[in-house]
Amino acid sequence: MMQVEGTDTPKKGLKQKIAQCLALFLPGIFLLGFNIGTGSVTAMAKAGADYGMTLLWTIVASCLCTFFMVNLYGRYTLVTGETALQAFRKHIHPAVGIFFLVALTTGVCGSVMGVMGIVADICYEWSKTVVEDGIAPIYFAVFFVSLVYYIFFNGKTEFFERSLAVIVAVMSACFLINFFIMMPPPMSILQGLIPSIPPVDTQANKGPFLVIASMIGTTVFSGLFIIRTTLVKEAGWTLADYTKQRNDAIFSVALMFVISASIMAAAAGTLHAEGIGLTKASQMIGILEPLAGSLATSIFAFGLIAAGVSSQFPNILMLPWLICDYTGQKRDMTLTKYRVIVLLISLLGLVVPIFEARPVIVMIVSQAFNAVILPVTVACIFYLANRKDLMKSHKNTILANIILAFIFIFSVFTSITGIKGVWQMLAI
Template identity: 35%
Template sequence: MDNSATKNSLLKKILGFILAFGPGIFAIGYTIGTGSVTSMIVAGSTYGMQLLWVLLLSCVFSGLLMYAYGNYALISGETALYSFKKHIKGGKFIAIFIILGISFGQWNSLMGILGISANIIYEIFYIYFPQIEGYKYESVLAIAVVVIGIMYALLLVGKYTFFEKILVIFVTIMGLSFLVSLFMVYPLPIEVVQGLVPSIPRVEGGKMMVAAFVGTTMAAATFLSRPLFIKGKGWTIKNRGQQTKDAITAAILVFLISGAVMAVASGALFHEGKPVVEVLDMVNTLEPVAGKFALTLFFFGTLSAGLSSIFPCLLIAPILLADYQSGELDTKSKQFKIITAVACLFALIVPVFGANPIQMQILSQVFNVFVLPMVIIGILLILNNRTIMKGHKTSIWIKVGLWLALIFACVVSYNGVLGIVELF
């Protein structure tokens, strides 16, 4: 009886921790999708743990930016783009540029996410129904249409709390799948330590991979949408402590889950000399090394990552537009339904044309990084406005951290430009 009571108590604590998660769950949903998983798998299988330092820095700065934007929302009661438009000289043009840049990046990412998710579901079906082998294109397209249709139907519910619960389920499955996989396939400890020493792979595509890492981990959409989701959660100035914990926890979980993906790919594929280029490579190379159970777990995690990202990616354009217009979280208007419907159709481009979703994912993550410096400059400007901050002073350490994040983002953006020039 005592053991049973202890187990029930532990389970309740775990469930309580998961369900107590606030807007940080959207941060994980935005950050760890198939874009992030793809980047981690490609990097781990191609460069080992060499880029772990980029992931660590990105997560530290992400946590800082989540905290800064969340704290600003609680103190001022205003959202990000609405504040840019209202309080920054030329802020209207900055806000429009950010909306266009983020929407472009997220919708491009959405194509890759849906393509990879549909391919993974196809591979799962193929295990049980090998007779579909000759109908891969038709099957993948049909799966993509069904998946995006279901996601759109869920979006029509239009409630923040409902979105949060859906994401909690996907993110929990994803996190557990990847972390359990890590116990089965892992790199040498010395490789992990060496990965924390800054270096860029001196090979073609190395600069682009660094930019893709930052583009997916320091996702501008994560920070800009945070004030909106804080409003949706109903948090006030009294929840500042909770907001801080939420931002820190989200950043730590992003590092642990993303690092686990990179480590599994490194441990299973890097020393075999088998870099991942196609979705099928993940099946053909991981199974002989990791075994069917680890492969199934890893794929289940990747699928959950994809599904958890489709939701926020569909949301981003209409909620940023609503933020700019009124500073409110809008999930029920006609405008919201029309824009998300267009996003759903846009997502089907990769499945319809049969393009390589992995290449599309990495390229879209690179484009995400170009908006990032503007997003950091924006929060620095409004945090220095004493009228909006109502007498609350921002810690000097937060400001220093934000300036370092800006320098880091600019350096990575420059590397992204060089990477794209090398590609084309």
């Protein structure tokens, strides 16, 4: 009997240690799953296919801005105990909170449509290797929409979070493996760290502006900062956990950069090297196979599907979470009204396959729209973090304000770039 107890205890101890370690990074893993979806994959792959590694500096700048903003919003919650929407409603104006509710929901709805459209398109192209003429995209869309909603409807929060962690791990492994298989010359990677904007192709009436805006929009995403405050509060972190909060943010953003750069490099080393651009998701499968081989193509496809599923979870939950955050209600997703909201948002995933829209364009415009929200997000935290009555001795330093000012200028530039890029696209 003693031997059995002695055997069980280490197992339980190891299991508890793994659970504690996972819990330590769950907020960061959630943000990573939210951030690296098919929108991010599409934006990075299109940038790599069209412009090689010349826009790598955009990923670096975006990740640095994301870390600073995630850390700043998280610190605000550690000090005040308030989430972002609660602070906007209470200390600025209720209309500001409603603006974020509407703007973020609009962006997420576009993302849900594009995500499922891309995942279904990839699966359809992939199915051609098994079934003649392939399986129609609508069937894959129905399957994944049903799967995600089923897990939401029946899964507990702990199961939901750990499932997301597994999917994120699979996605990360797939894209990293692809990087080493399809990477471009190291010198082009280094040159990409030098800021530059590729010239506009006047004959094709297109340029890099919309792609840059979509890359920044999907990385420096306002929804990340808003949801971050909710996760920090629910984790029960206080000022004593500041180091833990910061390390979690570093972990999330560092992996965000590695994955994004890996996707860009894989596209640059194959599609761009062959002079092939990217206009639809299925190209990633049909064109990559003769260039990189069936193994690399399958790994990329699997990673893309994992990215789509991992981002779809937080996407469908965005509106109910924001409503709970704004109203100060307990986040109980078993309530009928929230289940109906999630169902309706999930069904948007069928729009692209049914109407045969171009999912890449839907995703690019959606991510560029997110970039337009960014200046308001920066301005709000600038105001809140400088209020001494709220932050006391933890209000922003001069250096933090200077950095925020640069991010604000950067975000305004991004918004203008996004609007200009959409205008160029509509003019084609």
